[in-house]
Amino acid sequence: MKLQTIIIDDEPLARKGLKEYIADVDFLQLAGEFDSPLKAMDVLSRGEVQLLLLDIQMPKITGLDFMKSFQQTLPVIFTTAYPQYALEGFELNALDYLVKPISFDRFLKAALKAKEYYELRQQNKQMQTGVDVQKDFFIKADNQLVRIAFDELLFVEALQNYVCIHTAAKKYISYLTMRSVEEYLPASQFIKTHKSFIVNAAKIESIEGNEIRIGAHRIPISRSEKEEVMEQLLKNKFLKRY
Known part of the structure; x- marks a missing residue:
């Protein structure tokens, strides 16, 4: 099972680097890339995305403001050049916060967190049946x-x-x-x-x-x-x- 992953970043070079990292991680699969959160809404609304790599400083709407307004529960890893937003990012329940330039080792560590998060969600869902009450x-x-x-x-x-x-x-x-x-x-x-x-x-x-x-x-x-x-x-x- 590969985690369907999308990138939202207004910097082409940043997107290129993240795409190369995704290609090197066998449990991730690129499902799309966008230079604005607004352009990603159609893909996100389908509920098929399992991991979001999200920049913070972008035109029109920041990654933080986008996550505050987004209604679905979606695992997100912030990718940004601004470390000062880390606390606010974690308050929005981010899985991780990566500061550019991002090394592959650091990216892999964050990706493994996402994998673990997804596996636990699947495990807990399997415990629930139509007749049993989860305890x-x-x-x-x-x-x-x-x-x-x-x-x-x-x-x-x-x-x-x-x-x-x-x-x-x-x-x-x-x-x-x-x-x-x-x-x-x-x-x-x-x-x-x-x-x-x-x-x-x-x-x-x-x-x-x-x-x-x-x-x-x-x-x-x-x-x-x-x-x-x-x-x-x-x-x-x-x-x-x-």
Whole structure:
């Protein structure tokens, strides 16, 4: 299985270099190249692209703004000459952030992350059937596949280009995006309290101000999420004196 990959970069030489790298990686296949995100919309809307190599500084719309407006979940690796946008790129759940000039070794490392991400998604999809209710999912951590049960998961924390999965027994570091983890967590049980945190509602012990307490952990609630978080947590459960 080859990952269908497209390049969006307004620099012809940059596209040429990435095409040569893709040709040298046996699990990648070039599915198209574009000098603008707007020209790639038709291909992206088909839902067949499995990896996007995206420049940041481009005319009309930047790669960052494009990803903010793009509605689908799509693995993206930013390729740019500007390292200062790395944090914002990872906040958009990028798999990786490559600074030009990009060496083949660094490109290959990013491509392997994409391959691992895709394989885990496929594995987790296979666990779901039309009649069974999914109760867990797999991640790759410490060079092994680890099964994480929803009921054992306390919260998920995004840390730049990886996530930290906190369970009652242990925490696991995995090169995944926050978005990919969020896809597999049932919305009825898990709440996104902050762009970097998703918590298991059943594990929450108390709420004080803009913080949630789960054991010794303090998890922030962002201002933009607070109203929705409180509504999800307290609906039909808040006892009042009549």
